[in-house]
Amino acid sequence: MHGYVGEHKLLAAVDCIIFGFDGWNLKLLLVQRNMDPERNKWSLMGGFIKPSETPENAANRVLEQLTGLKNVYMEQFHVFGKPDRDPVERTLSITYYALIDINQYKEQILQNQRAEWFLLTEIPALIFDHNEMVNLAKRKLRYKAALHPILFQLLPEKFTIPQLQALYEGVYNTNFDDRNFSRKLLSTGLLLKLPEKDKLSSKKGAFYYRLDQTNYTKNFEKFLNLVPNPDKFF
Amino acid sequence: MHGYVGEHKLLAAVDCIIFGFDGWNLKLLLVQRNMDPERNKWSLMGGFIKPSETPENAANRVLEQLTGLKNVYMEQFHVFGKPDRDPVERTLSITYYALIDINQYKEQILQNQRAEWFLLTEIPALIFDHNEMVNLAKRKLRYKAALHPILFQLLPEKFTIPQLQALYEGVYNTNFDDRNFSRKLLSTGLLLKLPEKDKLSSKKGAFYYRLDQTNYTKNFEKFLNLVPNPDKFF
DNA sequence: ACAAAAGTGTTGTTTTTACACCCATGC
DNA sequence: GCATGGGTGTAAAAACAACACTTTTGT
Numbered sequence: 001m002h003g004y005v006g007e008h009k010l011l012a013a014v015d016c017i018i019f020g021f022d023g024w025n026l027k028l029l030l031v032q033r034n035m036d037p038e039r040n041k042w043s044l045m046g047g048f049i050k051p052s053e054t055p056e057n058a059a060n061r062v063l064e065q066l067t068g069l070k071n072v073y074m075e076q077f078h079v080f081g082k083p084d085r086d087p088v089e090r091t092l093s094i095t096y097y098a099l100i101d102i103n104q105y106k107e108q109i110l111q112n113q114r115a116e117w118f119l120l121t122e123i124p125a126l127i128f129d130h131n132e133m134v135n136l137a138k139r140k141l142r143y144k145a146a147l148h149p150i151l152f153q154l155l156p157e158k159f160t161i162p163q164l165q166a167l168y169e170g171v172y173n174t175n176f177d178d179r180n181f182s183r184k185l186l187s188t189g190l191l192l193k194l195p196e197k198d199k200l201s202s203k204k205g206a207f208y209y210r211l212d213q214t215n216y217t218k219n220f221e222k223f224l225n226l227v228p229n230p231d232k233f234f
Numbered sequence: 235m236h237g238y239v240g241e242h243k244l245l246a247a248v249d250c251i252i253f254g255f256d257g258w259n260l261k262l263l264l265v266q267r268n269m270d271p272e273r274n275k276w277s278l279m280g281g282f283i284k285p286s287e288t289p290e291n292a293a294n295r296v297l298e299q300l301t302g303l304k305n306v307y308m309e310q311f312h313v314f315g316k317p318d319r320d321p322v323e324r325t326l327s328i329t330y331y332a333l334i335d336i337n338q339y340k341e342q343i344l345q346n347q348r349a350e351w352f353l354l355t356e357i358p359a360l361i362f363d364h365n366e367m368v369n370l371a372k373r374k375l376r377y378k379a380a381l382h383p384i385l386f387q388l389l390p391e392k393f394t395i396p397q398l399q400a401l402y403e404g405v406y407n408t409n410f411d412d413r414n415f416s417r418k419l420l421s422t423g424l425l426l427k428l429p430e431k432d433k434l435s436s437k438k439g440a441f442y443y444r445l446d447q448t449n450y451t452k453n454f455e456k457f458l459n460l461v462p463n464p465d466k467f468f
Numbered sequence: 469a470c471a472a473a474a475g476t477g478t479t480g481t482t483t484t485t486a487c488a489c490c491c492a493t494g495c
Numbered sequence: 496g497c498a499t500g501g502g503t504g505t506a507a508a509a510a511c512a513a514c515a516c517t518t519t520t521g522t
Contacts, residue, residue: 003322007282092246205519413488437498439500
């Protein structure tokens with residue numbers, strides 16, 4: 001047995017669209033490419049799949065290289081495969097989006113590579129088809145977040161409802177009614193109220209909540225309708 | 235410029251999960267593999283990506299080879315990439331599911347290859363990880379069909395509401411209330427009533443409908459809630 | 469006392485569900 | 496005229512959206 005002779009072999013890479021939230025704004029982590037061509041241009045964090053790796057393994061490795069993080073929420077979302085998308089050599093890109101809490105990892109990031117957080121509204125021109133990847137990732141994130149409680153992955157373990165709302169408003173670039181928002185989120189049964197309050201952002205203070213992990217995993221696949229009039233965002 | 239030297243190159247294939255509906259049952263199109271290893275075992279229809287092709291091109295080519303069909307509804311859904319998933323040689327598989335009306339193409343199919351339609355409930359053991367692919371495709375189909383009107387792709391141009399209902403019931407392997415089902419589907423505004431009736435399946439006869447293409451493309455991305463209690467299917 | 473933000477109440481509207489009933493027709 | 500599906504009616508329940516109001520506390 002000598003393999004499938006005569007078939008076309010190619011490189012396969014993973015590229016990670018890394019979303020982060022710092023408490024106020026939704027951001028994207030980009031790196032300056034450290035190889036030719038397009039050296040020093042902004043790019044998504046990516047890397048080639050190695051012989052022993054699954055695509056998921058590769059994506060996790062790439063993410064850990066950049067951020068020091070393991071066990072990050074990550075989802076495969078699309079393969080980009082135009083034959084000439086990488087001018088150097090044919091390369092498939094399997095894309096993942098990842099969600100992390102910026103504050104929790106300020107230090108690890110930005111060590112190995114020249115990396116920087118960009119406001120979603122201020123993404124620079126990226127190499128190859130990476131801007132297209134970012135746009136599709138934004139769509140997929142909005143789609144999924146309208147139905148499933150994934151955005152909690154962007155928050156610290158303890159968070160307040162107003163913080164959560166700011167996050168949702170960042171993702172959808174709009175404003176939601178405070179009163180309906182908090183009741184809707186509380187009614188999911190996913191939140192456990194903590195005795196402490198966050199007194200920094202208001203005089204009254206807002207109670208902290210944390211995820212009810214049991215209900216979270218149990219209800220994760222349910223259709224939740226977390227966003228009013230979600231249609232208008234697509 | 236000599237490419238990215240030292241990186242791992244591999245084969246990339248597409249595999250198509252082809253769903254079909256014959257008016258009564260939801261089925262899956264499988265072929266008997268015509269190469270070693272696992273020659274003559276049942277398998278999904280697939281093929282390697284060629285140098286000039288995008289993955290989408292390859293999937294369309296593979297589908298046309300088997301069915302003679304172009305312009306079939308097809309959606310990329312997952313990359314399977316365990317290093318040893320194909321024992322011959324490392325091969326990534328990019329999977330697509332496709333939706334076709336069985337009756338419209340009875341002749342073209344089954345020419346080139348030994349192919350056969352299988353009831354979804356009677357899928358045989360398939361090569362490699364193809365059973366896993368089928369299961370994920372079923373999930374994705376159910377998920378998408380609960381929110382978007384994709385199942386029309388499985389019906390002929392003219393169809394009745396009871397036919398449509400039989401299709402939905404096949405996909406979800408359950409029964410829906412006839413009266414609520416028809417009103418829900420009619421209320422989408424996607425259907426145009428035709429003057430003719432189908433008199434074969436009942437004495438009263440059921441009116442034929444066809445898709446309102448304009449509304450169909452316009453509302454395709456909207457969240458439609460076509461299935462009652464969709465959560466229980468995941 | 470006042471301002472600012474949290475968060476609960478209220479109400480009308482729309483959507484969903486469950487189930488009853490009538491309709492058209494071939495036999 | 497009756498059995499067989501097809502299709503419409505209705506009413507209770509649930510979900511949603513819009514908006515008013517109270518609560519807390521730092522200044």
